[in-house]
Amino acid sequence: MEVDLLSDVKRRGLVSQISSPDILGKLLKERQTVYMGIDPTAHALHVGHLLPLMCLMHFHVRGHTVHPVIGGATGLVGDPSGRTKARDRDSLANDRIERNARKLTSSIETFFVKGIKYAQSRWENERESIRTPEILNNLEWTKDVSLLEFLRTVGVQARMNTMLGRESVRLRLSSEEGMSFTEFSYQLLQGYDFYKLFTDRGCRIQIGGSDQWGNILAGQDLISRLAGPEQEVVCITTPLFTTSSGEKFGKSAGNAVWLDESLTSPFDFYQFFTRTTDEDVPKLLRMLTLLPMEKIEATLEEHKVAPERRVAQHLLADELTDLVHGIDGVRQARAVTKALFAKDYTGIKAEDVIGALRGDPRLIFCPESELLEKPLLRLAHEHRLVPSMSAARNLVSSKGFYMNNRRVEDTAFVLQRSDLLDGRLAIIRAGKGNHLILALSDN
Numbered sequence: 195m196e197v198d199l200l201s202d203v204k205r206r207g208l209v210s211q212i213s214s215p216d217i218l219g220k221l222l223k224e225r226q227t228v229y230m231g232i233d234p235t236a237h238a239l240h241v242g243h244l245l246p247l248m249c250l251m252h253f254h255v256r257g258h259t260v261h262p263v264i265g266g267a268t269g270l271v272g273d274p275s276g277r278t279k280a281r282d283r284d285s286l287a288n289d290r291i292e293r294n295a296r297k298l299t300s301s302i303e304t305f306f307v308k309g310i311k312y313a314q315s316r317w318e319n320e321r322e323s324i325r326t327p328e329i330l331n332n333l334e335w336t337k338d339v340s341l342l343e344f345l346r347t348v349g350v351q352a353r354m355n356t357m358l359g360r361e362s363v364r365l366r367l368s369s370e371e372g373m374s375f376t377e378f379s380y381q382l383l384q385g386y387d388f389y390k391l392f393t394d395r396g397c398r399i400q401i402g403g404s405d406q407w408g409n410i411l412a413g414q415d416l417i418s419r420l421a422g423p424e425q426e427v428v429c430i431t432t433p434l435f436t437t438s439s440g441e442k443f444g445k446s447a448g449n450a451v452w453l454d455e456s457l458t459s460p461f462d463f464y465q466f467f468t469r470t471t472d473e474d475v476p477k478l479l480r481m482l483t484l485l486p487m488e489k490i491e492a493t494l495e496e497h498k499v500a501p502e503r504r505v506a507q508h509l510l511a512d513e514l515t516d517l518v519h520g521i522d523g524v525r526q527a528r529a530v531t532k533a534l535f536a537k538d539y540t541g542i543k544a545e546d547v548i549g550a551l552r553g554d555p556r557l558i559f560c561p562e563s564e565l566l567e568k569p570l571l572r573l574a575h576e577h578r579l580v581p582s583m584s585a586a587r588n589l590v591s592s593k594g595f596y597m598n599n600r601r602v603e604d605t606a607f608v609l610q611r612s613d614l615l616d617g618r619l620a621i622i623r624a625g626k627g628n629h630l631i632l633a634l635s636d637n
Contacts, residue, residue, distance in 0.1 A: 205602060207481050234294035245403070269295065335390045347386075453518050460515055484513075523550070556630060571605055590603065
C-alpha cells in the first residue's frame with residue numbers, strides 16, 4: 195500500500211522534487227513520521243495551502259504519522275522564499291503572529307476533521323478510524339534556546355557558501371533592498387525544526403512547497419552533520435501552485451479564497467471552482483481530490499464530449515466543497531446555486547440557502563410585518579438591490595424585475611405567504627444577475 199502511495203502522489207502531480215527517491219521508496223515500506231510547516235502569516239488557510247495539505251493527507255489516510263507544524267518561531271523571522279522585499283514589521287509583530295498561530299491551528303484541525311470524513315467516504319476499503327493529527331508549534335522547542343546555544347549547535351554546522359547558494363538568498367541579495375541577517379538565518383531555523391522532529395519524534399520526511407526546497411535541504415544537511423551521514427531522511431516538495439496563465443492559484447483581485455466559511459462562504463468557495471478553466475480542471479481534479487484516477491479520467495472524457503455542460507468543473511466544486519466544508523456545505527452551495535441561477539426552484543430548502551449565505555449582503559432577514567406588507571419594489575430599494583424607486587419602476591416596465599423567476603408586472607405588488615419558497619424565501623432579481631434573497635425572520 196505504501197509503494198502505491200508514492201506512485202499515486204506522483205501520478206496526481208503532487209510531487210515536484212524528491213531529494214532521495216530510492217531512500218523514500220525504502221522508507222515507505224514501513225510507517226513513517228512526516229511533517230509540513232506552515233508559517234502563521236495569515237489567520238486562516240486559503241486554497242493556496244491545499245496542494246501541500248493534500249500531499250500530507252495522502253500520507254495520513256494511509257496510516258503514516260503526520261504533523262502539521264505551525265511556525266510560531268519562524269513566523270517571527272519571516273520566510274524570504276519567493277519574496278523580493280522583507281515583510282513589514284507589523285506583519286511580524288509578536289501578538290499578531292501568536293494570534294494567527296492560534297487561529298491557524300483551529301483552521302488546520304477543522305481541515306483534517308472534515309478531510310478525514312471526506313477520505314473515508316471516497317476510500318471505502320481504508321481504515322474505519324483515522325485520528326486527527328497532532329498539530330505542533332515550533333516555538334515549543336525554540337523559545338528556550340539561547341543565541342549562543344543555537345550558534346554552537348546549528349550555526350557551527352552551517353556552511354556560508356551553501357547558504358549563499360540558496361535561490362531565496364541569491365534573489366534577495368541581487369535586489370535593491372538586499373537581505374537582513376534575520377531573514378538570512380531563516381533556513382537555519384527551519385533546518386533546526388527538521389532536526390528536532392527527527393531526534394524527538396523520529397521524523398524522516400518533510401513536505402513543503404517548491405519554494406521551500408533550499409530550506410528543507412538545510413534540515414537534511416543538519417541531520418546528517420549532527421546525527422551522522424548514515425541517517426536516512428527525505429525532502430519532498432509540491433509544485434508551484436499556479437493557473438495555466440501563470441497566476442498564483444487562489445488569488446482573485448488580490449483576495450484569497452479562504453477555507454474558513456466565515457471568510458469565504460461555502461457558496462462562494464463552490465462557485466470559485468465551478469469557474470475553473472478547461473485548461474486547469476484536469477490537474478486540479480488529480481491534485482486536490484481523492485477520487486480514483488479512473489473516475490477522474492472518465493469525467494474528463496465526458497467533459498470533452500460536451501464542455502458546455504462543465505461536468506468536470508461541477509465535479510471539482512462538489513469534491514472540494516465536501517473536502518473543506520463537508521457534505522452539508524455541498525448541499526448548501528448547490529441550493530444557493532439553484533436559487534441564483536436555476537429556472538426551476540422545486541425542492542429548494544430555505545435552511546440550506548440561509549446556511550450557505552449567512553453573512554452575505556445578498557441575504558436579508560425581514561419580519562413578517564415588513565416582508566408581507568411593504569411593496570416589493572420598496573423592499574428592493576431599501577435593501578439596495580436597485581438605486582431608486584424610479585429605477586425599480588423602470589425595470590418593471592421593461593420586464594426586467596423578477597420574484598422567484600416570475601416576472602413582476604405590478605409596481606404595487608406585495609408578497610403573500612403563498613409566494614414564499616419553502617414558506618420562507620423570496621428570491622428577487624433585477625436584470626440578469628443582481629439578486630436579493632429576502633428571508634422571513636424567525637420572530
